[in-house]
Amino acid sequence: MVGDRTKRKVGFIAEEVNEIIPEVVIWEEGQIDGIDYAYMTAVLAKAVQELDEKINEVASGQQSILGAEFDLQNKNIINVRNILSASGNWSIDENGKLIVKEIETEKLTVKESAQIGSSEKPRGITLYDPTGDPYCVSVAVGGALASESGVCAMSSSPSPSSNSPSPPEPPPPDTTAPLITIIGDNPATISVGSTYVDPGAIVSDAGSPNIGYTTSVDGVVMAEVQIDTATSSVHTILYSATDQAGNMGTATKTVNVVDPD
Numbered sequence: 001m002v003g004d005r006t007k008r009k010v011g012f013i014a015e016e017v018n019e020i021i022p023e024v025v026i027w028e029e030g031q032i033d034g035i036d037y038a039y040m041t042a043v044l045a046k047a048v049q050e051l052d053e054k055i056n057e058v059a060s061g062q063q064s065i066l067g068a069e070f071d072l073q074n075k076n077i078i079n080v081r082n083i084l085s086a087s088g089n090w091s092i093d094e095n096g097k098l099i100v101k102e103i104e105t106e107k108l109t110v111k112e113s114a115q116i117g118s119s120e121k122p123r124g125i126t127l128y129d130p131t132g133d134p135y136c137v138s139v140a141v142g143g144a145l146a147s148e149s150g151v152c153a154m155s156s157s158p159s160p161s162s163n164s165p166s167p168p169e170p171p172p173p174d175t176t177a178p179l180i181t182i183i184g185d186n187p188a189t190i191s192v193g194s195t196y197v198d199p200g201a202i203v204s205d206a207g208s209p210n211i212g213y214t215t216s217v218d219g220v221v222m223a224e225v226q227i228d229t230a231t232s233s234v235h236t237i238l239y240s241a242t243d244q245a246g247n248m249g250t251a252t253k254t255v256n257v258v259d260p261d
Contacts, residue, residue: 011035015230088244121167124152177249178205178241180213187254192232196255198225201239208243215239233257 014032017040018025024039025032083092090100117123124138127147136152139145183199190196203213215225216238227235237253 011037012040019226019228019230084244086246088246126151174207174243174245175247176206177247178203178208178211178213178243180239180241180249180251182239182251182253187256189256189258190227190229191260192229192257194229196225196227196229196257198227198237201251203241203249205241205243205247205249207245211241211243213239213241227255227257229257231257232259 012035014025014035017035018032021040021043024036024043026034026036082094085091090098092098116125122138124136126134126136128134133149134151135147135149137145137147138152181202181204183201188196198215201213203211205211215222217225217227218235219238225237235255235257237255239251239253240248241250242248
């Protein structure tokens with residue numbers, strides 16, 4: 001018995017602390033009997049230090065998330081490999097290459113060179129005459145410039161030469177959800193009072209390689225899976241992954257916490 005339990009006291013629930021910091025929990029005859037607050041002081045001091053560091057980061061405007069640096073004061077994002085839109089319509093890679101489907105601007109300045117279209121997908125430029133009529137200017141076979149009344153079509157480029165090859169059809173849209181393969185037993189069975197370590201899952205997607213996944217336990221989103229093993233119970237882990245096209249894949253795992261007695 002630790003302390004006088006006839007007096008009303010304020011403290012932590014030892015069973016809950018045991019799941020997080022078992023080193024500070026006191027056991028008597030195989031049962032949890034209390035918490036050694038002297039040992040917990042060091043843990044709390046460390047937590048306060050880390051919280052103080054995080055507060056200083058927020059105050060200075062510098063944030064680090066998964067290796068990327070966010071300068072909130074100067075509004076800069078540093079050390080980012082790629083930026084992808086949620087719709088998949090635009091992206092910027094680490095070399096400064098911007099890929100978009102459409103740009104609307106009052107002024108466009110090109111300092112070195114500009115490329116419009118490709119040999120596989122020849123394109124034209126829509127120009128307007130002083131009366132406001134549009135003309136599609138394109139390059140025919142041999143390099144001669146040609147114009148045709150009307151705006152340039154998105155699917156093909158007009159050309160006076162009938163020998164110009166037709167551009168290839170665009171690839172079909174990605175409608176396949178990522179495939180999530182769960183690692184380890186499913187369902188998994190562990191004993192009451194033990195610690196559950198989730199082996200995770202593997203995500204594969206042909207259109208969006210190297211995508212990650214999120215997890216939730218019994219409907220609660222968690223960065224790291226944690227299972228309450230204090231009593232016999234059944235828990236459900238949900239793995240979710242979304243590719244660049246917005247397709248979502250899911251997989252579930254059941255964890256049974258059983259009393260070996």
